[in-house]
Amino acid sequence: MAQVADYVLQRLTEWGVESVYGYPGDGIDGLPGAFDRAKGELEFIQARHEEMAAFMACAHAEFTGEVGCCTATSGPGAVHLLDGLCDAKLDHQPAVAVVGRQERLGLGAHYRQEVDLERLFADVSEFCQMVVHPGRARHVIDRAFKTALTTRGVATVIIPDDIQEEDAQPSPPKKHGSVFSSVGWSRPRLLPDEGGLRRAAGILNAGSKVAMLIGQGAAHAEGEVVEAAELLGAGVAKALLGREVLPDDLPFVTGTIGLLGSKAGDNMIRGCDTLFVTGTSFPYSEWLPDEGQARGVEIDIDGRMPGIRYPMDAHLVGDSKETLKALLPLLRRKEDRGWREKTGKDVEEWNAMCRKRAGQHFGGTINPEAVAAELSPRLPDDAVLTADSGSGTNWWARHLKLRKGMQASLSGTPATMGPGTPYAITARFAHPDRPVIAFVGDGAFQMNGMAEMITVKRYPDRLSSPAPFVFCVFNNQDLHQVTWEQRAMSGDPKFPGSHDVPDIPYAKYAELIGLKGVYCDKPKKIGKAWEEALAADRPVVLEFKADPGIAPIPPHTMAEQGKKAAKAAVRDPEGAGIAVKEARQKTTELAEHLPGRHP
Template sequence: MEDMAETVSDYFWKRVGDWGVTRIFGYPGDGINALVGALDKQEEKFSFVKSRHEEMSAFMACGHAKFTGETGVCLATSGPGAIHLLNGLYDARLDHTPVVAIVGQQARAAMGGHYQQEVDLITLFKDVSKYVHQVNSPAQVRHVIDRAFRIAKSERTVCTIIVPKDVQEMDAVPVPPHAHGTVHSGVGYSFPRVVPEDRDLKAAADVLNEGKKVGILIGQGARFAKEEVIEIAEKLGAGVAKALLGRTAIPDDLPFVTGSIGLLGTRPSYDLMKDCDTLLMIGSSFPYSEWLPEEGQARGVQIDADASMLSIRYPMECNLHGDAKATLQALLPLIHQKTDRKWRETIEDSISRWRKVLEERAMNSAEPVNPQRVFWELSPRLPDNCIVTADSGSAANWYARDLVFRDGMMGSLSGGLATMGPGVPYAIAAKYAYQERAVIACVGDGAMQMNGINGLITIANCWKTWKDPRLVVMVLNNEDLNQVTWEMRAQDGDPKFDTTQKIPDLPYDKFGELLGLKGIFVDDPERIGPAWDEALSADRPVVLNVKTDPNVPPLPPHIRPKNAKAFMSTLLAGDPDQAKMLRQTVKDLVVDIFPGKR
């Protein structure tokens, strides 16, 4: 019996494999039946992770790319399946993360006929994708795949490949005809070493050497330049603040690391930006100008691999287009060792004071559990080389402030899009990429009810294949869309509106147990530490359900007059939780003013 001819779908996955892809996150549907069937034949080559929803597939692909540096790949059917990918793809695009989406489409003959599930996918994906194309001929497959993966990887962005159902079933054309009108592409991409001109490096070094009070801000672009960032901070006597996506770029336990910046940031980072006379920004697109030095206060130097991101957050005197690691390596020999350490000592004193404040805030009583203490108790218990994910919401506040990440750890959340829902999908992707590492997802109950619960089904279905079962999904169960509630109070002057803010109380731990996972419930602050110990030593994934107080305030590092005014308006309007909210706020403010006297 003769072998069946290779189809477009068979060839498609072979070509994707040539790009080094080994894992696909997706959900099946009849618009991709041929692609799924061909993927089954390639089972030894690819690991297919089936999510419970296409949005989660895209989040997983984004998380995979963030934690591995590889290109994430997600697969969805035509029409509604493709539409569901969008939120996760925008998460990847706004966080400069390489992801390729592969989606089905109705047969070409049906297009334009108001056919079932017929959606103009090129238009739909055009904004989120740097490159989006539909394969209309088997001869196109090769170059469409090659271009999508090369562009996604080189420009750290999203690309989309659309394959109509009938094209998937056609005979493959691995080598297009050597004729006019055909394209013959190849596989492979290596990142170049991009370094600014010597004159620009010299100009930047002059600015930094002349600075008396240097502040450094790093983002995810500095992830692979840890040693260089540390060295330049030491030579300049500078403090280092971190944007959320750069949370694990360098360890937090270094004495000059001030922590996160911004509304969710720390007081030392605020002071660093407020008082510095020179700003060095490395691989960050941190968007909030009010948390950076005032224009004219500081001279600025910025390093970024993306020239479009230079000098758009602060008017920089020197803009260095280059890779963080290579550029810092070229810059460091030009940097003088500063002998006056008064500025550095001021920074270190501020950090020491702030850590006392955080501890005392965490130990303040609450009804029943203070969410800050949940993270404060976790911090010293973080396993070596663990990976931590956080979801958008109040969980991001405490992730930003209360965890001290040590060398070798990784962490991420949705930065640019700040969408709800990626915490658990990111954790699943991290666990597949690094099965030997402990993974912890920190999720609010709002995000848990969006995507997290469904993510538990995926975890329950696959955890027994992992080398190490340690995956903890910690839920801050406060029955409130807490971040929005506090934004209403502090930004808009509106009291909490129970109709929109309250969410149902669910026994997340019991749901986990129903799936065969371990469930732990905590409503006593003295049980938090032991609960983390139990969760991190369990023989299976754990759902840690912590009943937390929604009235613990996510106090910013600096309370601006307009926020104070808005908060007073909230009180005058009458908040349903006014007494509790005031009590918890006063407790934290007292600690800020009189640390060590709680």
């Protein structure tokens, strides 16, 4: 007779799961045997660490639209899942975690590896239940998937080790207290009421300088977003998680917004009289209009979100695509296109400035901006792009111009270190014939990326297709983004004891374990290095020796942060060098706005 573990995998399969990311342990001893007996119907993908498995589950949801699934053993293995599941929770990706626990007889006995898993997972989970009887497995799994899909969040299923090995009960006993459930879920069609739509249309029609801000919630509404922008004469800025919603070659798309954003987007937001937000909870008030400057309309499928980042005049609770479809007939085309023309000119100026900044190399060292700038025109069609958290994310956000059909993602709201590499691995598992490129800093690569190269090696048949698969590592021996944040936000100089990282030969490490390594330390060879990596017949670690003195300069500098950065530079171990480089970059920006500079 089949065990509960076998039934669990069968039920996962009925919910459409094909891959489970995880790492084994004695708290889930029943599952490996069940995977073996499943004969490949459900694949177990072994990460190097449970945290990576949870990141992979989140990325699977991101890149496929399906529920991502991960598993871990009891105690420490379960604890390791938390960061990756937090990533899924805060970035609204449906994920189910199946977690082991010690046998029921030992619960509450201060037993080995005992952790109160219900409390541990309470914050990251929309649903968290332990299977306390073989007949409960069906209902708990069904509830987990229905909850994850409905809330676009995390659901956790806890199964004690002894339960896993008991005889399965696909149907619980028909008696008082038993519950029966089914596989199945359908996406709701959620629309605001007519009054809300008319109010929103009135606000948008009255505005003369409309700025649109979109996020991942608008991912399936590309056509409707473009039509709304055309009618309203609006420019469109993107939150980081909304990068793939619209291609960057549209002249009214300003790129990303915020600290990592574009000057064009910043100008648009600072000058608008109407803010139209769709599918994003972008939280940073310093990059939004001043209160009272702009009237606001916001669309979000979660009724808890509209109007909590900026005071809105119309709060539309609904699916972005369906709501826009209902709103479009109520919008009037604006005849005055001056605002849009200004936005388009700002985009051209910003792109020109980015090219100039990328071309500035100091003392023969590589400007990391050039790494992204040289890749952008070489991006293969249909590419999937991932990024880690760090200064490389700035160049990923600003210099890589996405075309239609490309996907791009990273850890948005959590902004945690570490997911860039497992995101890329998962993208390759999910889309084996598509090019995949990851941007990773040396700090994040040392933290966990180097270990996950062993995962790449472990699955050569799955991950080594002819399509490019590149991990671009910025080797600057510095926790670069944090170093600059310390300078600008705390007024403190860099502390080498906490911010320096060892100089590791990443490309040679790749060669050591059977991957391809490409190393570049000369500005003139950046393009050639990319071409070699993109033409490789196996996964590549592409290492650039990058200049740590290039600052991730925001679109506009806050006065207080500027003062703190100047104060820090006086005592900074790299003070003179970074001051010269930052001044050169700011001079480039100012030169773009000199009188007579543009016709």
